[in-house]
Amino acid sequence: DTGVSQNPRHKITKRGQNVTFRCDPISEHNRLYWYRQTLGQGPEFLTYFQNEAQLEKSRLLSDRFSAERPKGSFSTLEIQRTEQGDSAMYLCASSLGPGANYGYTFGSGTRLTVV
């Protein structure tokens, strides 16, 4: 078990381009979460999945953002028409069950820079 894996680790893109990030959770974990973190701030919740179902989305997740978790395994987060304000660390986490009682395992994140 190698933990939660996120790819790529770093992404530099031009404003207006689309980007996609991938998260591979721990295999037996049925819950998967996406967070965003800007410099000096704590991570902010974006969305979460239980198996393949997307159960909650934050108001931070604008129409330009979409997340999927086909077959309840890996997940992708796509940002369309990137803006400079999208520059941040995007973190993925997974948990075995209700995270309140199981704890979460985070990946190392994907750092996005929009130029």
Place this chain on the structure above:
Amino acid sequence: DAKTTQPNSMESNEEEPVHLPCNHSTISGTDYIHWYRQLPSQGPEYVIHGLTSNVNNRMASLAIAEDRKSSTLILHRATLRDAAVYYCILSIETSGSRLTFGEGTQLTVNP
């Protein structure tokens, strides 16, 4: 979501115990108390969590006040590798168990 209050920063000396406080006066009966820490350029790392009773694991101890309105994360012997931002978070299953992070406590460990 119920909020937590932590000091912005704390300092400790290597090999000494560290007590990181957290206030959560609006905690509800079903809120779990979680602690995570984050090193620079890494994702948060789970440290410990509990509901009502004190908890111990290989990383730390969690002491929860009897009224649950405050808790303390205890690192028994600080090492330089413990220097990180420590987050105290309340997590409730009815919110999908998402974590609402604050700004945390920046722990500096002096050699």
